[in-house]
Each structure stands twice: as C-alpha cells, then as structure tokens.
Amino acid sequence: MTGSVTLHDVARRAGVSLATASRALNGSANRVVGEQLRERVLRAAAELRYSPNAHAQAMARGRTDVVGLSLHDIADPYFSAVAAGVMREAGANGLLVTMASTQRRPGAETDYVGAFRRHWASVVIVVGSRTDDRAATDRLADELAAFEAEGGRAVAVSQPRLPVDTISIDNHGGARDLGEALHDLGHRRFAVLGGPGDLLTASERVAGFRAALSRRGGRLDPDHVVSGPFTRDGGYDAMHRLLDREPDVTCVFAVNDVMAVGAMAAMRDRGLEPPAGMAVAGFDDIATLRDVNPGLTTVRIPLEEIGALAVRLALEDDVARPRVRRVGGEVVLRASTPRVPS
Amino acid sequence: MTGSVTLHDVARRAGVSLATASRALNGSANRVVGEQLRERVLRAAAELRYSPNAHAQAMARGRTDVVGLSLHDIADPYFSAVAAGVMREAGANGLLVTMASTQRRPGAETDYVGAFRRHWASVVIVVGSRTDDRAATDRLADELAAFEAEGGRAVAVSQPRLPVDTISIDNHGGARDLGEALHDLGHRRFAVLGGPGDLLTASERVAGFRAALSRRGGRLDPDHVVSGPFTRDGGYDAMHRLLDREPDVTCVFAVNDVMAVGAMAAMRDRGLEPPAGMAVAGFDDIATLRDVNPGLTTVRIPLEEIGALAVRLALEDDVARPRVRRVGGEVVLRASTPRVPS
C-alpha cells in the first residue's frame, strides 16, 4: 500500500504531537485533550481523509477487532444461518468477521484457527459437528487452547469435546421427539437417511430416532438405514438406494432438511409423490425450505440465534470457562407427514 | 494478547539472529539461509509452536492477505452463493475473507469499505445492486477510489456505476429472454412482483420483461405490477396484494426466486395451486430452491462462478482498469410454467 495518510500527517497538519493526535482521535482511557486542539486534529483528519491503520493499532494495543469464524460451507443454508447470527451480533459490537470454509477437509479447522491466531482475532468461533476422529479433535483442541492461552476467546458450536465454551445442539433429544411424534401419528415402519457415518451430528440424530421407536415399543430395521453425504445430492442418492430395496415403510426420516428435499426429488423420479407415496421428515427447519410443497416436517433449531449466542458467550467477562450451553429443538409437524388412517 | 511466542524467541532458541530466523521461516525474495541454520530455526519454531504475528507482518510488508467482502445478507442464498465462490477462490490463493453484511442499511457499504481500508485488505469486493441514490453511490465510489489509491484492488458485482472492475449481471437481457420464452409458451396476460422500487437490479428485471412483451406485441398492465422487498415475505405479501385485485392473468413473474417461492405460498393460502391456478417464474436459479414443487422456471445466474471471478479479476496484474465483465443468464423452463393449451 502506498500513499496512505498517517497519523503523523494529521498531527503535522494540526500542529500537534503524535500523542495528542492519537488521543484526540480516540480519547479512550486517558481522554484529556483541550477542546481547541481536539477540533484542530479532527478537522485535519477529515481534510486528509485519514483512516487509521488497523494493523498498527493492533500492534500497539495487542489485540484486534475481528472474530474468526470457521464453518464447513457457507453455501449450505445451515451454516449461512449461523453465520448471519454471528455477523449480526459481531456488528452490534463493532467487530468484523473473518470467515473460512473448511469444505469438510480434515484438519482445515485447525489450520484456520491457526490463521486466526496469527491475526490475533479476539474471538474464534468454530461451527460444525465433531467427527469420530479423536486425533483430529485433539489437534483442534490444542490449537484452541493455544489461542486462548494468548488471550483470545473461543466458542464451539458442536458436540462438547473441545476445551472451550460450547453450544451443544440437542440432536438426540430433537430426533427422539420427532420419532415419537411420528409414531403418535400412526407410523410404525420407518426408514432413515442417516448422513455420513463419521459425523457425530448424524449419528446422534439416528440414535435419538432409534431411541424414540424403542420407547414406543418399535424398532428400526438396520436394512432401512442408508447413509450418505449431508447434502441435497446425498439425500437424493440415499433415497434411490433405499427405494431399490423396496422397503416396506410408511415414513422416512432424513437427518437434515437438505437431504430430505433431495429425498423427495428422488421419490418423484419414481412416481412416488410425497406424502402419499411415503411420508418424509427432516431436521433443522432451514428457512429457505419452509415453503417446499408439501411442507416438510422437521425439528426447528434456532440457528441464527445460536450464532449470535456464540458471540455473546465469547464477549462475556468474568465467568468460569469452559461452559456448555445446550440448545434444544422443537418438532414442527407439516404436511409431509400426515396422520396414518387407522 | 499475552504470552505469545515471538520470532525473537525462536531466534534465540536457534542461536541465530532475528534476520536469519525470519528468512528461514519465509525465505521469499532473498532466500539464502544455510541448510543447517534453517533446520535449527524450523525446529525451534516447531518446538515453541511459533505462530507469526500477522499484524507485524502486515506492518513490515505493507500489505495483508485478506479480502474484504461486503454483501447485503449472508442468510440470503443469492449472497451466500456468491460468497462461497469468493471464499473458494480466495482460499485457493491463500487469502482469508473478511465479510460484512450491510442488511441493506444505506451507507453501510461505504463504512465497511472504510473498515477494510483500515485493515489494509489487499482486495475489496462489493456485492449488491446499486440503488437510484446517486449521492450514496458517489460516496462509495470515493471510498473505493481512496482504497485503490492506497494500492488495494476493488471489484464490484453490481451495475457498472463504480470506478472499479465490475461484474455486471445482465438482468435486462435475462428477464427479456424469460419473457419471450413465457410468451412463446402461450402466455399473454402477465403480472410482475417487482421488488423494491429503488433497486436497480429489480427495475432492470422489470424493464427487460416489459421489453420482451412489447417485442412480441403485448404489454404489461401497470395495474399488474406490484412491488415489495426482495425477500420471501416480500413475495408473499406482494402476491396477496396482487390477488386482491383479482387480476386476469395466467402467469406471474417474481423478480427473484425467493420472492417467487413466497408468491407460491400466498397462492396456496387462497387455494390457487400452482401452476394450475397461475404459472409462476422467478430469477437467479437458487440452488437450494431447485427442488421446490412444482419446479420453478427461472433465469440461471452462475452466482458462485461470479464470486470466484471477482477474486480472479482483483488478482490479475498488468491490466488496464477498470474493466466491465458482463455475465448473462440462461432461461430454465420448469413445471411452474406449463404451456398454455391453444
């Protein structure tokens, strides 16, 4: 960068020292600059279109006004909803958000936290399911610990397996409530599109659903559980594989809404119109998908609120850490899962 | 931040000077450190878990490895798709992305570009329609010019009204092609849900659609054009207002997909099942909405590709600026607009 106006230029134009110029412009702790000088400085700064160098400020102050946010894929509406909450709350606190997409590459979270550390982010937020890879989780934990040891604040939105404040979504409970609700609608024979096998979020939802059925005295045929990526195409392919087995079921639970929508597309490919052909339920209550037809039964997770909460937790002072905040989901029954006539 | 390991610590542990440690760790321009010393330095850095201070590097180097991205709302799938492209391409070039949501607040773009300037972002990308507010556009133009004068690179995804490289989406052409295609399907009486009146993107789409009809010898009844926010609820409300007028039309064009989906919800509220009740078309081809039922006719815009292109334009050297890249859309006919029986 060249030609930028520095504090030095402002000070000279105003005929004051660097120190006075700095104080006039910020006047934080020891804010004591004569009215007259202050005005001279402000005028000079305006005339020169002075813009302070954030790096120099960071160097001198030893901290920064950015929050680093790591998530898997910003194009996925689950993550963009959380990101929206983070950005809203960050903006309200005068913080900028630096975002990184892991694209689910193993180790990427750790790399990005390292990058945020190098940038002296004041806050780091890591959003996304943990996996069953213990070693990877440990490396991330170490990096987060190093970040906090340097004075940063980290918050995870994930399973509570990291040594920092974490917001833990009750996947098990939500799926259990959903399973019970579907059972109460009269469904007895279920299938599940289970997401990637190594993702804890996916396995928790499957487990919760399974628990609901056994509570009600039913069970889930292992042959009716199909796994696949956490995406629209993942749901689409998984549903086709399920239907290839000609399963005798009345209702399929896809472990997230995006997969559920893919599943409905696959059903239609085969002339199975939902919900008549088969009832379908998802999880998350993605806003953009609230108008699909038939309306998708799901479990509402307050994603944006979770993002905002993450920032708030990070900014809270004088509390014992790490803390765990559990966030529950709420079953939303819609037209995709009608009552079974008895 | 406290307790962080500095280059100084690494140098001391390796028994070399600061300069040597720095060179061993980066070895960019004048990369000439003895193999033995280099190894000593690398080992010391690893042992100490050294993480360079990005601000100090930025200060010393006079530039930074971040791209600033301003957009209106990351929860809106239009913007999250563009953002995904920006992040992908930025990541491929070792750049971090700092993102800011304007929430369509007037003046916010200018404020954020100022923030990116203070942070010495090497690239700034501004995504979003210009409005008919000339003064606001001028202020943003000034800020972008100041940013580039300091050595930064800016790219706009918007109407070409800013003094920087811009990617201009052919809203007029896309809407015109869509209008002609719908006319060719046999539709003659149209309504338009026109988006916010001050947004150029909205008015360009309406104008293009109108142009198509007059080309074909038809016209758009002014009474059949309703405006409203660029959101799902905006489309929903606008459609209700339109239906209140009991318009004699066979097809409604919502100027973006999100509004179109809201419009379909409003129709269903009144027992008007699309497309039988009325044909519906949108614009953008939002990925998350490709499975709505009936499938939504729209104009496909390569949003992610546009985001990636923005980064690429910014990174190109030795070219005359500013440049304008026009990106066209492609009509995608789906079930929401069946042929009218003749």
Add this chain to the structure above:
DNA sequence: CTGAAAGCGCTTACAG
C-alpha cells in the same frame, strides 16, 4: 493538558 520516546513483532535493504 501536552510531548518525547519506547515499544508492539516483523521484514528488508545495507554491510560484511
């Protein structure tokens, strides 16, 4: 209330 000066943690000519 104001200023001279040290310091934040790096990089990079400039010498050797």
Add this chain to the structure above:
DNA sequence: CTGAAAGCGCTTACAG
C-alpha cells in the same frame, strides 16, 4: 551466507 539496525504506524506510560 549472516547480522545489526532502521522502519512499518500506532498507543501509552512517563515526565513535565
């Protein structure tokens, strides 16, 4: 190939 030193643009004790 290696090192001493200046400089990047701020902030903030420390004096006065």
